[in-house]
Amino acid sequence: MDQPDPAALADLAASLPDGVVVTDPDLTQKYRLDRSQDDAAGTPAVVVRAEDAAQVQAAVRWAARHAVPVVPRGAGSGLSGGSSAVDGGLVLSLERMRAIEIDTESQVAVVEAGAFNAEVKQAAAEHGLWYPPDPSSYEICSIGGNIATNAGGLCCVKYGVTTDYVLGLDVVLADGTLVTLGGKRIKDVAGLPLLKLFVGSEGTLGIVTRAVLRLVPAQAPRATMVATFPNVDAAARAVVAVRRTLRPSMLELMDRASINAVEDYRPMGLDRTAGALLLAQSDAPGVSCGAEVELMRAACEAAGATELFVTDDPDEGEMFVEARRIAIPAIETTGALMLEDVGAPVPLLPDLLAAIEEVAAAYDVRIPVIAHAGDGNTHPIVVYDAGDADSEKRAREAFREVMQRAIDLGGTITGEHGVGRTKKELLPTQLGPDVMALSRRVKDALDPQGILNPGAVL
Incomplete structure (x- = not known):
């Protein structure tokens, strides 16, 4: 992408308050990447740190007049390259709009x-x-x-x-x-x-x-159940059993690699020998809460749980929730990451987790898994050595294969992180040509110049 004309950049700066428009390369660099660290990200020509909707409008009108691509950006915490900058483009940051x-x-x-x-x-x-x-x-x-x-x-x-x-x-x-x-x-x-x-x-x-x-x-008081299993298949079968009759307020999974990464990062007393851990909560009212937990306990025992722990102490429960929340930062300390977000129908969760294990073995890469298991939404995290070209090549192949295996199960390449730029290659495989064509017609109708987040999704 060509750089905008200096005179055009000057006009943009003159139309907005001081400090809103940034062109200093040392400052614009921080707006290149989101948390996915997409190595295909470009270098923006200008950043607009809008303070209100009128300033967003002014920036977009300027971009439309000059055919400059616009990449919207929030906190930069995205995991799929959705806010990766475009060479010569405008990054439109909404970080100052916090009311x-x-x-x-x-x-x-x-x-x-x-x-x-x-x-x-x-x-x-x-x-x-x-x-x-x-x-x-x-x-x-x-x-x-x-x-x-x-x-x-x-x-x-x-x-x-x-x-x-x-x-x-x-x-x-x-x-x-x-x-x-x-x-x-x-x-x-x-x-x-x-x-x-x-x-x-x-x-x-x-x-x-x-x-x-x-x-x-406000959410009602919660009871927390933690169950450990010899392997992820047993944990996944417990999830399927629970979801046949219950909708707990939380049902999360961690495999052995993610458990140990958390313990290395911030020791929390998790069982390092467990093949998998399920974290479940119930906020059902009154006695129903205890009854729901007992049903979940029975399902876990039937699936082969090796240990079960139940508490209604909110601080104790929150400690386990925090262990699940910090899994990605913990795994991040072990190498460079490619973050997946694949899902499948809940009854096929055991098959999806088995497929991920097969891909890890086939490409000789580490793929720790955490999951919003109750929805069939998994986050396989491909870990590789950024300084080793072969390691990165195998990781990229595994990343693609995990998405393909999810599609083969009737699942999705993204449950909540978005397609962004890192997953768009497999989107046509999931959606098919007719849905892709329809999506492009909608995009063309609303953005005929193609300036809004080009390169993302479609």
């Missing part, structure tokens, strides 16, 4: 896109309310990014994912038009369902500047 307003009567949060998930949770909690979408990175990921990828998290097995809580959006389109979709209404079917079109679109159709998010009453 949060809680409407207790309507039970909604009106949130700017740069606000962190954790900040929304905290603001809601101050009013006895709860925002359920709960990515492991909730402390560092933005609401705009969550909406862009339709993020899920640890509570999604019972409480759903981001789209289930989005009631309204303000979106800047590719020509700079600002549209408002939805609102504080719980039920609204007026017109085409455009609101949901933008959730999960990864900034390719428009740029979300503000969201109206549904809140629910």
Whole structure:
């Protein structure tokens, strides 16, 4: 991509307040990569750190006039290269747009896109309310990014994912038009369902500047069950058994490699000898909570659990949740990572985990696995030596093969991280030519110049 004309850059800087437009290469470098560390990322010509929707509009209108690609960016915590910069492009950062307003009567949060998930949770909690979408990175990921990828998290097995809580959006389109979709209404079917079109679109159709998010009453006290198994197959079979009749508020899996990575990173007393660990929680009301835990216990015992531990102490339960949350940072200390996000129908979870083990053996790579197991959504993490070309080659082949094996099972290449740039090669295989063509028609209709996040998804 050619660099924008210096005069055009000067016009952009003159149209926005001091400090909003950044062209210093030393400063723009920090906006090249997201957490996936995509080595194909380009170098932006300019970064706009917008402070309000009007500044987003001004930046997009400038980009449209000069045919400059625009990469929207939130907190940069994405795991699929969705906010990797484009050479000569404009990175439109929403990190300064952090306002949060809680409407207790309507039970909604009106949130700017740069606000962190954790900040929304905290603001809601101050009013006895709860925002359920709960990515492991909730402390560092933005609401705009969550909406862009339709993020899920640890509570999604019972409480759903981001789209289930989005009631309204303000979106800047590719020509700079600002549209408002939805609102504080719980039920609204007026017109085409455009609101949901933008959730999960990864900034390719428009740029979300503000969201109206549904809140629910604070979560009830939880009981926590931890079960260890001799292998991941036994743990997966326990998940399938639990999900036949129950919807626990959490049902997470860690394999032996991820357990040991966590213990090396921050010792938490996990059983290093376990082949797999299941972390389950119930927030069912009253005596139903204990009954649900007992049913989960019975399912785990029938599947071959070697040890079971149950607690209703919130601090004790949170310690195990924290162990699951820090798994990726822990594994990150062991080598360079390629982060997968493949899923399959829940009954096929044992087959998916077996396929991942086969791929690891075939390509002689380490692939620790953590999973939102109750949804059939796994995160195989391919670990390699960045200084070894052969190791990286095998890792890339394994990364691709894991996605292919998920597709073969009727699954998906991404459950919540998004396609971004790192997974787009396999998207046509999953969707097929007709759906790909339809997707491109939608993209072309909303972004005829192709300036919004080019190279991502499609």
